[in-house]
Amino acid sequence: MPVRFLLSTLKTGVKPEEYERWVREYDYKMVAAFENYLSYRVHRIEGTILGAEDATWQYIERIEVKSLEQHDKDLASPAGEEMRRQLYGEYLDRSKNVYFTTQPIV
Numbered sequence: 001m002p003v004r005f006l007l008s009t010l011k012t013g014v015k016p017e018e019y020e021r022w023v024r025e026y027d028y029k030m031v032a033a034f035e036n037y038l039s040y041r042v043h044r045i046e047g048t049i050l051g052a053e054d055a056t057w058q059y060i061e062r063i064e065v066k067s068l069e070q071h072d073k074d075l076a077s078p079a080g081e082e083m084r085r086q087l088y089g090e091y092l093d094r095s096k097n098v099y100f101t102t103q104p105i106v
Contacts, residue, residue: 008061
């Protein structure tokens, strides 16, 4: 199953506890409503990223889905659009995001 990762940085002035509350109270619940998601978790990055000491990323998301095509459709749905409106309108600096998709080696 594909796993997408997102490295992200908070907008200037956003307190980590505000974003993390939104993740717990809204984001996790919204994602749970979609059957395509197998696993979804946001992790706070602590300390220096070795090999990228100047990086400003503060969080990494791990998103495991059944289908990347369905994932894109879910994000384009009204619920997905609202989630992204809140996420990028209030919390994350989208210009600093890094995304990549992986396939597990089995």
